[in-house]
Amino acid sequence: MDLIFDILGSVLAVGPVTAMIGASILGVFIGALPGLNPVMAIALLLPLTYSMQPLVALGMVAGIYNGSMYGGAIPAILLRIPGTPAAIATTYDGFPMAQRGEAARALKIACWSSAIGGVASAIALMTIGPILARATLLFGPAEYFWIAMFGMASIGVMVGSDAVKGLMAAALGLLLGTVGLDQLSGTPRFTFGEIWLLSGLDLIVILVGLYALPPVIALAEAADIKGLSASDLKLEAAKLPWSDIRAFMPTWLRSALIGISVGILPGAGGNIAAFLSYNAAKSASSDPDSFGKGNPQGVAAAECGNNADNAASMIPALTLGIPGNVIAALVLGALLIHGLQPGPQLFHQNPGLVGGFMVQMLLTSLLILAVGGAAATRVFAQVQRLPGVMLVPMILVLMAVGVYVINGRVIDLWVMFAAGIAGYVLEKVNVPLAPIVLGLILGPMAEQSVRRALLISRGDPTELLTRPLSAALALATLALILWPIVRAWRAQKA
């Protein structure tokens, strides 16, 4: 009990509180600007805090991380431009809602869903984190292979109306994912002698191009010089009554569980969490066809899922000393610089600090409600009042700046534009873009995992199926593939 008061006392001191509030506001902006992303912001800002007390630094990380995951939803809803890769799934229903004039309501739903996902994840981090972390150790290369396959099987639900086009898009994503130095043999693939291609195509660069450029071109095509009038914003319709909240409960619960599960396993991340959550909400819905046409449940699922990934992704880092993603690695780096030794004893040796960070992940999730709900929704909804002729150049500049800052090289800008033009053409011929992203992320994960598993088993493929956990994951993948067939067959019989 004393420990809890100690932790609260140190977290609620002036420095950490200022850091959390400032960083949450900053995080929402970073998330909302396409190209800028939390990884970059934290990498730039964290070193500035090395001389300050650790809870100020960690409060800043928590605020930016949680704030940006919500911030990404803002342009996703208003402009169909995901502010961060994790907000891609938010565009599916968020933008149609905005087109119906329900932008403010969609923003409100995104805000509440983000906060709830974040809180659930922080609670998981505080309570069952160490147990979950131990469980993740059971996942070896064979299991990671099946996780990637499970994710890819879910493409089936994403392909849209034309399955062949969806599969073509997935194949394109898989192909792009092969570019770069092969981690297992050291052989460069499709690099054409270009050194910058050795690290593969930068995911963020491709995603910014693929997802942000086509909506910008569409805006330019509309050649809108007026923008909406203030009365068209329907801000008063942004109320979220209790009945709505109750209706979102099952979706939130499901998405939170998915987000937490994806978060603790290194390799996937918020974008996959959002996709899987969206997918699950659609599959569970009595009216799956309404998804993609402005169903608020789609926004709730995606936004809750990507925020639930956050605190959970810190679990392996804080309990085992194993960073699951770049932000977790940055946090561990900061702890090292403050003289702490990450590992299983970290919490026992520094309960105040680690517990404090966990509380900060919780508090900054709640701050989303204050920052997002009260202020951001009203402020950002005004973006719709800007005419396209002003928005287009502004967004293009922000995209270019954001992409350039990632690696500090001009070639990335060309990759972004190439991906964007490709995305524009593909959208025109009704090829869905989501399978490209899933292929690009999950393809390398599946390939490397299966080859590692086979190296370990000395080439014996039965190992992929005979370990209890790998068998269970394989069955889950099979079930996911068969489920639509069973449902269609049942519907036909009835």
Next chain:
Amino acid sequence: MKHLALTIAAVALATPAFADYPERAIEVTIPAPAGGGTDTSARKLATLLEEELGASIAILNVAGGGGSVGVTQFMMQKPTGYSLLATWNSPITTVPQVQQTAYQPDSFTPIASTSETAYTLCVKPDFPADTGEEFLAELAANPAKYTYGNDGIGGTMQLAAERIFQSREIDAIAIPFGGAGETLQNFLGGHIDIYGGSISPVLPYTENGEAKCLIVTSAAPVDALPQAAGLESLGLGAEETLLWRMVLGPAGLDPAIVDTLAAALEKTVNDPAYVEFLATKGETPNVVTGDALADRLQGEYDALSKVAKALGLNQ
């Protein structure tokens, strides 16, 4: 008048006034992702160096290709003294063995090495060996039985292990992972038999008894890992391979700037705050400058070239 101003500006640019170096911010390229070992070491050092030099330092992380992407990008910088490279040894001495790189160890102006640490090989507590000698004997007696995780194919860690294995005719199966964290995860989960990687991630697990580290790749033993044998005691002192960090400049950097930077680095690396920070990561300071540093790079490159050839990895 305008013409005169331009001429003055041109002359000012052409005549390097190095006496006042540094006059503006210095950009340091780190060819590794933010948050990793090289990154934290360099960033911590940068905070001390900023005070020492009285100039701000901007860090640019360019990861990929085992470090070669960032180093290659750095090669395009001019030797003004305002672009520096903070790297670990692998991109300079190991990567050129296995990739076609546009640079060699002598493509840079050596400024100073900063710190170093050994790699270690660790096993689970129930592994049938308790000393470095028993460990190598067990591996030699069971060819192709044990798997060891490493930081990537043809990486310094793998070559460090293979130097030891080749001299004892050991056949162990290398499983490459994305980094020491991933290797540790698979080691703790029992998916691989041997952890191969830097000391700092595995250190807490030797303290709680989940791992026993039996060999370090330095000639001398390491205080933090009392059970691990140094290579000298195994008669393999010549096969020492370390993980070490350094600051390099573009080729043709002015000697006056090199001296300024080397002196500043010498002082900051040995600052008690930095030494203490290094100790928590299992690293020790070791400043080598000038020609000695160039020799160290070339010597390591030549030794690793032999191992890479024997493994059939070399380009």
